[in-house]
Amino acid sequence: MPEKGETRKMKNWVFWIIFAGIIIVALAAFQLVAKLVSGNSFLEWSNLKGIISRSAYPCFIAWGFCFLFACGYTDMSIGGVVVLGSFVSCILGNWFGLPGVIIGGLAVGLLLIFINFLIFTYSGIPSWIAGISLAMVYEAIAFLLKISKGTKALISTSLAKEYRILGQLPWCLVILLVGLVIVYFIYNRTTVGLNIRALGGNKDVAEKLGINTKKTLLFVGLIAGILVGVSCVLQQSYAGQTTVKTGLTSINMIFQPLAIYLLAQIIRERINIVVCVPICAFILYAIFNLLTMLGVPSGTLQEACLGAFIVVFGIIGSRKVKGVVK
C-alpha cells in the first residue's frame, strides 16, 4: 500500500490536471456554441463590459454573505438596506456630486447593517426572523419616502449621468479588484476574520478560547455594512434609479448575490471563497447574458435556468468531500 501522503499528493495533482483540462475544454466548447447561437456577439468586448459592470454590485453583497454565513448568521433585510442606501446615494449625489454618491450609500449601508447586528447580538432573536422583520421596516420606510410629498420628487429623480461613473468601466472594475484584495485579507489573514470563522465553526469552542463573541459579531456588522454600502453606491451608479415595492420584494435583490455565494461555496474546497465570488458572478451573468441573447425571457425562464444551474452545481459540489472515516 503506498504511503498516504504520497497517495494524497498524487491524487491532488491528478485532480488539478483533470480539473484544468475539463475547465479549458468546457469554456472553449461553451464559447464556441454560445458564439454560434448568439450570432458571434457573446463575450465580445462590448458584451464583456456589460457583464463586468453588472457583476460588480452583487459581488460586494456576496462578500458580505461570506462574513454573515461564516459566523452562522443570516440577514434577509440586505435588499431593503440596498434600496434605502441607493435612495440616499442618489439624493446626496445629485446635491453634492460624486462624494455625495459615495458617502450616502456607504453611510446607510454601514449604519443599517450595524443596527441589524446590534439587534441580532443583543435581542437573542434568530437572525433570519429579525432580518425579515427589519426588511419589512426598511421597505416601508422606502415606500413612505417614495409616496410622501416632501421626498417624492427627490426619490423619483434619477442620479445625474455625470455621477454614475463608478458603475461603469473602468471604475467598477477597479473598485471590484480593490474590494477583492481587501476582503481577501480581512477574511483570511486578519484576527477578526479568523475569529468570525471560528464563531460560525463552533461558538462554544470560540468562547472557550477567549474570543469575544459579541464584539466579533459587531465586527461582522461593521464589515458587512461597509460591503453592502459599497454595493449601494455601485447599484445606484449602474442603474441610476432604484424601484421600491412592499411585500418583501426587496428580498429579490439578494437572490442573485445569494446564488453567487452558493456557487462560490461549492468550489471553495479548491479555490478560496473570496476569490470564487467574482468568478462565479462573472459566470452567472455571462449565462444570463447569453440567455437574453437567445431570447429567453428574464424574470421567469432565466430564473428557472438559474435555479437549475445552482442545483446541478450543488450536486457536483456535494460529491467532492469524502467523509471522515478515521
Add this chain to the structure above:
Amino acid sequence: MSESILEIRGLNKHFGPTWANRDVDFTLGRGEVHGLLGENGSGKSTLLSQIAGLYRSDSGEMTVNGEKYDPHSPLDANARGIAMVMQELGVIGSLPAGVNVFLGRTGRFAKGGIVDLREMNRAAAAVFEKWELPMPRLGRLTEGMSIEERKMIELARALSVDPEILLLDEVTQSLSLNNRNRLYELIAKYREMGRSVIVITHDIEEMVQITDVITVLRDGEVVGRVATKDTDPDKLRMMMVGRNISGDYYRDDNVPECDGETVLEVRDLTVPGEIEDVSFDVHAGEILGFCGLSDAGIHTVGKAVFGLTSAAGTVHFLPTDVYIKSAPQALANHMGYVPKDRDNEALMIHANIRDNSVLPSVNELRGALGLLAPGKVSSLADGVVKRFSVKTTGIRQTMDALSGGNKQKVNLGRWLAKDLRLLILDCPTRGVDVGVKAAIYALMKEAKKTGIAVILISDELTEVLGMADRLLVMKDGRVTREIRRDEDFTEQAVIGVMI
C-alpha cells in the same frame, strides 16, 4: 512534599440546585503529576474548568505561586501559565490546523493588521516538534481530520502557551497506543522540567502508572488524597465509588466462542487510503475485537461495515441475506453502531434524553397511522435511564448537561433497547468511569449470551484482550494477524504485530 504551585481552598460551584464542587481543598506541587479520580459527575472536570478559567467559582480561593488567582477566562489562565486540554472541546473544522493552534491569540502574528499565516504555521510546527507530537498538515482544514489528529491539535494548542501547569481532561481516551505513549513521555518530560500536570483519566491503571499523587472526588467533594506509591487500583476504586468493585470485570475464561451461526461475512472491504482487503466473519454470540495503532484503520472498519462510508468489497448480513450498502439498510437489518466520537457522530447534543433515546427505534415505535406514540417514546427513554442508572433530572434534560459517562449510557442504552443481531462498538468505554465501564462489560457479556454478535473496536488493548473471543490486529489498513482467545492472547503478542 514538594513546594506548592497551586493552592485551592474551599472552592464551591453549583449549577442550579446541583453542587458540582463543594468546599474543595486541593494542592498541586511543583514538578508533580497529580491525578483527579472520581465517577462521572463527581466534579473533576468542573474543578479543572474552574482552574482553567472556563467557569467562575461561586466562592473559595485559589493561589498560583502564592499570588491570588481568579481567572475570568481561559486567556487569563494562559497568562498565568495554566492551559487545559478539554475532554470534549474540539477544534474549529472550518479553520486550518495551524490557525486552530493559536485561535484566540492570532493577534500576536499580526503585522499591520494582517496575520502572518506562514509565521503562525512555523510557530505551530515548532510546538509539535518540541513536544514530539505527530504533526498534521497545518494548512489543511481540520474538518476532515480524525478525532485523534484533532486531539493532538488541542494538545499543541495548550502547549503553545508554554504552561507551568498543564491540565489534561480525559485526553488519553481519544488516543491509540502509540500516541498515548507519546503523551506519557510528554508528561514525564514536564515532571523533569519541574512543571506540573493535573490529569483526569478513568483508566485507573494508567493513573497509577503516570501520577505521583491522586485526589479522589465523590459527589463534588474531596474524599481522599493519596501518594500513588502508597495505593493500588482496587483501593482507589473503593475510594471512588464508596463500595468494593473488583478489578477483574473482564471475562475470566479463555474459551473462544466463534463457532456459532455466521451472522456477518465481510469480504475484501476496501476504503481507498484507509483500509484494504479486510475480510472476516462474525458469529452469533461472538465478540470480535479489532485493535491497531492510530493509522491502522480499525475505526474505518466499523463505519464501512455499517454502511456509513462508501467501500469496495461486500458486507453480507446472513440472517436476512442482505448485502449492506447503507446505514438505513443496516439499521433495518438489526444492526447497531456506537461510534467513537460520541458528541459529534452519535448524539444530538442539544436535544433531550428522550429524543436521543428513541432515535434508533422510531420505526418500531410508530403506531398504526405512522405516528410516534408519545407514551411509548417516554417509556423507552425512561427504560434506558433506569436500566443504566443515568444521573439526570429527567428524560427532558438535554444531553449537553450530562457528564461523559452518562451520555455514553444513553448512547449505548438506546441500542440495547432494540432487538439486535449485530452490534458494532467503537471505543465504547471512552471517557467513562470504572462503574460505567463495569456495567458496559456486563452488558456485552449479556449480549453475547443472548446470541448477539459484537464487533468491538478499541484503542485500549486491555479491553479487547479482556472481552474478545477473537482478535484481528490491523496495521496500515490491513489485517495482519488473527488471534483466538485460547492462543497467545497477550499484550506482548499483540503489540509485536501492531508495531
